[in-house]
Amino acid sequence: MTSVLVCDDSPLAREALRRAVATVPGVERVTTAANGEEVLRRWGADRSDLILMDVRMPGLGGVETVRRLLSADPGARIIMLTVAEDLDGVALAVAAGARGYLHKDASRAELRATVTQALADPTWRLAPRRLRSAEMGAAPTLTAREIQVLEGMSHGRSNAEIGRELFLSEDTVKTHARRLFKKLGASDRAHAVALGFRWGLVR
Amino acid sequence: MTSVLVCDDSPLAREALRRAVATVPGVERVTTAANGEEVLRRWGADRSDLILMDVRMPGLGGVETVRRLLSADPGARIIMLTVAEDLDGVALAVAAGARGYLHKDASRAELRATVTQALADPTWRLAPRRLRSAEMGAAPTLTAREIQVLEGMSHGRSNAEIGRELFLSEDTVKTHARRLFKKLGASDRAHAVALGFRWGLVR
DNA sequence: GGCGGTTGACGGATTAATCAGCCGGGCGCA
DNA sequence: TGCGCCCGGCTGATTAATCCGTCAACCGCC
Numbered sequence: 001m002t003s004v005l006v007c008d009d010s011p012l013a014r015e016a017l018r019r020a021v022a023t024v025p026g027v028e029r030v031t032t033a034a035n036g037e038e039v040l041r042r043w044g045a046d047r048s049d050l051i052l053m054d055v056r057m058p059g060l061g062g063v064e065t066v067r068r069l070l071s072a073d074p075g076a077r078i079i080m081l082t083v084a085e086d087l088d089g090v091a092l093a094v095a096a097g098a099r100g101y102l103h104k105d106a107s108r109a110e111l112r113a114t115v116t117q118a119l120a121d122p123t124w125r126l127a128p129r130r131l132r133s134a135e136m137g138a139a140p141t142l143t144a145r146e147i148q149v150l151e152g153m154s155h156g157r158s159n160a161e162i163g164r165e166l167f168l169s170e171d172t173v174k175t176h177a178r179r180l181f182k183k184l185g186a187s188d189r190a191h192a193v194a195l196g197f198r199w200g201l202v203r
Numbered sequence: 204m205t206s207v208l209v210c211d212d213s214p215l216a217r218e219a220l221r222r223a224v225a226t227v228p229g230v231e232r233v234t235t236a237a238n239g240e241e242v243l244r245r246w247g248a249d250r251s252d253l254i255l256m257d258v259r260m261p262g263l264g265g266v267e268t269v270r271r272l273l274s275a276d277p278g279a280r281i282i283m284l285t286v287a288e289d290l291d292g293v294a295l296a297v298a299a300g301a302r303g304y305l306h307k308d309a310s311r312a313e314l315r316a317t318v319t320q321a322l323a324d325p326t327w328r329l330a331p332r333r334l335r336s337a338e339m340g341a342a343p344t345l346t347a348r349e350i351q352v353l354e355g356m357s358h359g360r361s362n363a364e365i366g367r368e369l370f371l372s373e374d375t376v377k378t379h380a381r382r383l384f385k386k387l388g389a390s391d392r393a394h395a396v397a398l399g400f401r402w403g404l405v406r
Numbered sequence: 407g408g409c410g411g412t413t414g415a416c417g418g419a420t421t422a423a424t425c426a427g428c429c430g431g432g433c434g435c436a
Numbered sequence: 437t438g439c440g441c442c443c444g445g446c447t448g449a450t451t452a453a454t455c456c457g458t459c460a461a462c463c464g465c466c
Contacts, residue, residue, distance in 0.1 A: 011406070037240065143412060156394025158452070172414045178455070179412095188422090189453075190392040191359025197400040203214070346442060361422070375444045381425070382442095391452090392423075 002119060003029035005048040007039050007065075008081065011198050017052060017081070017111075024112045026119060036065030043069060043076075050118055051078045052102070066098050077118055146180040147201060149173055154193045154202050205322060206232035208251040210242050210268075211284065213403040220255060220284070220314075227315045229322060239268030246272060246279075253321055254281045255305070273300040280321055349383040350404060352376055357396045357405050 004021050008014040014032050022030045031048065033039045039053065051069070055062040062080055069076050080101040102114055142150065145166075152162035152173075159173040166173070177189065184199075186192035196202040207224050211217040217235050225233045234251065236242045242256065254272070258265035265283055272279050283304040305317055345353065348369075355365035355376075362376040369376070380392065387402075389395035399405040 145413070153393045154397035156390035156397070158391075160452090168413095169415060171416055174454080175415075176413085177453085181454085187359035188361075188392075190356045190396045193393045193396045194357035194359070194400070194405075197397070202397075348443070363422090371443095372445060374446055377423080377425095378444075378446095380423085384424085 001028055002026050003031065003048040004115065004119075005031050005033060005039065005042065005051045005053075007033040007035070007051065007053040009034055009054060013054070013199065020111050021052065021115055024115045024119075027115070036062065036068075039065055040068055040072075043072065047073070047076075049077065050115065051076065052081055052115070053078060054081045055101075079114065079118060142180055142183060142201060146176050146183070149176045150180055150192060150196050151202050153177075153189045154196065204231055205229050206234065206251040207318065207322075208234050208236060208242065208245065208254045208256075210236040210238070210254065210256040212237055212257060214401050216257070216402065223311050223314050224255065224318055227318045227322075230318070239265065239271075242268055243271055243275075246275065250276070250279075252280065253318065254279065255284055255318070256281060257284045258304075269301050282317065282321060345383055345386060345404060349379050349386070352379040353383055353395060353399050354405050356380075356392045357399065 004024075004027055006014060006017045006021060008017060011034075014034065018030050018032055021027060029048075031042065031046070033042055036053075039051065053062050053065065066078055066080075069078065078098045080098045099118060100114065102111060148166055149162055152165060157165065159177060160170045162168075163170045163173045168176075177192075180186075181188070181192055184192050184195045186195055193202070207227075207230055209217060209220045209224055211220060214237075217237065221233050221235055224230060232251075234245065234249070236245055239256075242254065256265050256268065269281055269283075272281065281301045283301045302321060303317070305314060351369055352365055355368060360368065362380065363373045365371075366373045366376045371379075380395075383389075384391075384395055387395050387398045389398055396405070
């Protein structure tokens with residue numbers, strides 16, 4: 001029974017990862033966790049063959065979870081997931097014993113290849129790959145401007161107000177809004193804000 | 204130096220609690236944490252005289268945090284915060300060694316009285332009180348219908364769609380929307396969704 | 407040097423949301 | 437029995453958001 005545990009605090013990323021991993025040949029079960037604590041709790045009762053885990057998580061961070069997991073079970077195989085911003089975390093996690101990492105900007109195919117590799121070879125280590133998030137099921141790769149506009153929306157500001165705040169015309173804000181809606185797959189600004197929260201793009 | 208640590212995963216509730224506790228005579232410092240892990244981490248370096256902690260938290264739950272905290276420091280004084288729904292959690296937390304609990308529906312005055320009491324008397328135990336959330340700084344007491352409408356918004360549905368889903372007329376949905384906006388202090392639906400996430404009303 | 411992505415901007419059409427006030431029924435609580 | 441609150445509904449007016457296409461300038465990269 002080959003099983004994989006996917007851990008990410010963002011519900012959407014978690015689901016996308018779960019679906020992607022489930023298509024890997026040989027994988028019979030994919031379980032999920034929302035944070036490091038849940039991974040550790042689950043690990044006591046039910047060990048998976050491989051863990052995919054986000055580096056940045058609220059509560060127990062990815063790095064600390066790797067440490068505790070490996071001190072409890074030195075044989076655990078862990079692949080870290082990361083976004084471009086925290087390469088430090090990846091370095092620490094790999095130093096702590098993670099087998100490798102995947103950038104969240106890599107393709108689904110690369111994710112599957114890495115998982116296949118890790119499952120096939122128990123000694124496998126460090127194969128940096130990318131995962132284009134557009135292919136993960138959704139694409140939360142917003143530009144800085146788009147995130148600023150999304151943040152403005154989450155604070156209840158109108159397009160005109162956001163424009164004044166960012167020194168842009170209302171029309172430009174509308175354009176940014178339209179583009180970020182399309183990227184997030186949002187049907188309106190309320191949905192966009194919700195997706196922003198679920199993806200962890202805004203707080 | 205009398206210091207109090209406030210822990211709640213909802214940013215708005217955390218801030219409201221922080222502000223309320225800061226007005227208690229004798230309290231010189233109020234620190235905050237978003238989850239149990241953060242409490243434990245902080246406790247290592249910087250012990251407070253009293254901890255106010257939500258029972259329901261992602262990751263390390265309140266009960267488990269109480270256990271770990273007390274096993275590390277049997278003298279720690281902890282008051283649990285709770286909503287009506289999980290009285291089980293409160294019972295467990297008190298059994299685990301929490302000094303008492305506060306219902307989130309109690310008044311600010313009662314919160315202050317309980318904190319004063321707990322700080323004055325190191326042996327103080329179990330004084331169930333209520334805290335009317337309206338007096339905590341904001342009042343996210345939405346009715347069931349209002350939450351359903353808010354959830355619909357967070358999924359990108361229009362008022363008409365929400366109405367179809369809940370077997371209500373679009374006009375009624377609009378009324379619920381207007382009322383929940385006022386309660387949350389939201390300026391539009393995007394803001395309402397954001398506040399819903401920050402208060403932990405929707406996921 | 408050109409390609410792709412980002413940014414900023416405009417115009418016009420259409421639709422949906424928002425605000426305000428009001429009403430009747432039901433349910434629980436004092 | 438009344439008071440307050442939640443619910444569901446309706447109307448009319450006003451404003452804002454959304455969608456469409458298009459365009460020019462800039463920047464990093466191969």
